[in-house]
Amino acid sequence: MSKFLLDxxxxxxxxxxxxxxxxxxxxxxxxxYAERNGIxxxxxxxxxxxxxLHAGEMKIDCKYCHTGVEVSRSANIPSVDICMNCHNVARKxxxxxxxxxxxxxxxxxxxxxxxxxxxxxxxxxxxSHVGKGIDCANCHGDVTQMKVVVQINSFTMGACLDCHRNxxxxxxxxxxxxxxxxxxxxxEYCSACHR
Ligand code: HEC
Ligand code: HEC
Ligand code: HEC
Ligand code: HEC
Ligand code: HEC
Numbered sequence: 001m002s003k004f005l006l007d008x009x010x011x012x013x014x015x016x017x018x019x020x021x022x023x024x025x026x027x028x029x030x031x032x033y034a035e036r037n038g039i040x041x042x043x044x045x046x047x048x049x050x051x052x053l054h055a056g057e058m059k060i061d062c063k064y065c066h067t068g069v070e071v072s073r074s075a076n077i078p079s080v081d082i083c084m085n086c087h088n089v090a091r092k093x094x095x096x097x098x099x100x101x102x103x104x105x106x107x108x109x110x111x112x113x114x115x116x117x118x119x120x121x122x123x124x125x126x127x128s129h130v131g132k133g134i135d136c137a138n139c140h141g142d143v144t145q146m147k148v149v150v151q152i153n154s155f156t157m158g159a160c161l162d163c164h165r166n167x168x169x170x171x172x173x174x175x176x177x178x179x180x181x182x183x184x185x186x187x188e189y190c191s192a193c194h195r
Contacts, residue, residue, distance in 0.1 A: 037159075042150035043113040047096050047103075049083075056144035062136060069136075073125040077112055080104045116140070118155050123193050132183065138163075138171055157193075164188055 054060050063069060065078035080103045091097045103110045116139075118124055130136070136143060141152035153159060163170040164186030171183065187193075 037154035037156060038116070038151050039154055040150060040152075041115055042148050043115065045112055045148070046110060047099055048148075050147045051143045051149060052145055052147045062143075069126045069130050071127050071131075073123075073127065075126050080110050115149055115151050116155060121194060122157070123195050124160075134167075134171065134183075160186070160193065161188060 055062060065082055066075040067078070068074050068076040080100060083100055084104050087097050087100055092101070100110075129139075139153055139155075141150075143149060165188065167183050167185060
């Protein structure tokens with residue numbers, strides 16, 4: 001290789017390659033950021049159930065279906081029986097309700113795709129948040145306006161701690177709690193969430 005070519009490779013080509021690699025990494029990092037956090041995750045569901053219609057327009061209480069939300073770790077996804085309380089009469093002839101009825105009569109569970117999820121090694125309880133008056137919207141956004149539920153917040157450790165350090169600020173940004181000034185900070189010691 002001539003001296004000129006070697007120089008060219010070292011001074012021009014190499015920095016260019018390194019620059020490109022860094023650029024690609026940086027762009028990918030930021031573009032995929034939301035996806036890695038789960039933000040924007042909005043899977044198609046087996047039945048086109050709308051929260052906007054049921055919880056928004058018809059104002060059915062969240063707890064009618066998410067029965068565990070004040071009393072246990074998990075909020076619970078309702079079984080088809082709960083839907084059938086109404087849909088054994090309401091809109092029986094519609095395609096989606098026929099589907100629903102088939103699940104019910106076939107006794108087969110409706111496998112809704114899970115949207116919000118933290119890893120098993122971390123502990124979270126709905127009861128200890130909702131029970132203290134923290135509204136669903138602080139973590140899930142305004143579900144009453146969602147035709148299809150979509151994750152709008154990050155559910156990483158950083159996001160948990162962000163609110164735990166300063167709940168008044170975080171909660172005021174979203175929904176007005178009756179008594180925001182009375183709210184305690186959330187725990188920051190590791191074993192609160194890793195037990
Ligand atoms: C009539 C029953 C019903 C009512 C009322 C209801 N939901 Fe749901 N909810 C469901 C069903 C069924 C699913 C699973 C399918 C889906 O994701 O849309 C669900 C899913 C969700 C999810 C996503 C769960 C996941 O996989 O991460 C959230 C969050 C949620 N509901 C919040 C609410 C809130 C907040 C309210 C009240 C404003 C509410 N729901 C009212 C039936 C209901
Ligand atoms: C409290 C009664 C009630 C419950 C509980 C209920 N629904 Fe409904 N649902 C209705 C009514 C009433 C309508 C029609 C509203 C309208 O079109 O104005 C409806 C509409 C629908 C539609 C649209 C049907 C169409 O094509 O017009 C679907 C799909 C649906 N519900 C699914 C579900 C599912 C799934 C559940 C259980 C997670 C459920 N519903 C629970 C009362 C209920
Ligand atoms: C402090 C934040 C926070 C609040 C407030 C909150 N949630 Fe959740 N929600 C979560 C987290 C975190 C998960 C995932 C839990 C997991 O993976 O174990 C979740 C999961 C869910 C799920 C999926 C199924 C399940 O049982 O885990 C539903 C449904 C749900 N939430 C409904 C609600 C409703 C309804 C309310 C209000 C009454 C509410 N949430 C309030 C953080 C919150
Ligand atoms: C919107 C604010 C907010 C978010 C987001 C939030 N928390 Fe909390 N959390 C609180 C507050 C406030 C308390 C203290 C409640 C009290 O005791 O008055 C708390 C208490 C707790 C506790 C102690 C109560 C118990 O059950 O032992 C745990 C554990 C916890 N949070 C876990 C989590 C995890 C895990 C996440 C993230 C997935 C999370 N939290 C997200 C506000 C939040
Ligand atoms: C408020 C709840 C909370 C507290 C307090 C907390 N964590 Fe976490 N941690 C989580 C959640 C939720 C996850 C899973 C989501 C994620 O990876 O961001 C997690 C994930 C982790 C992971 C795995 C990271 C990864 O990339 O997979 C480690 C390691 C960890 N935590 C260590 C700690 C240590 C050490 C402390 C104490 C200094 C601590 N955590 C305090 C909620 C908490």
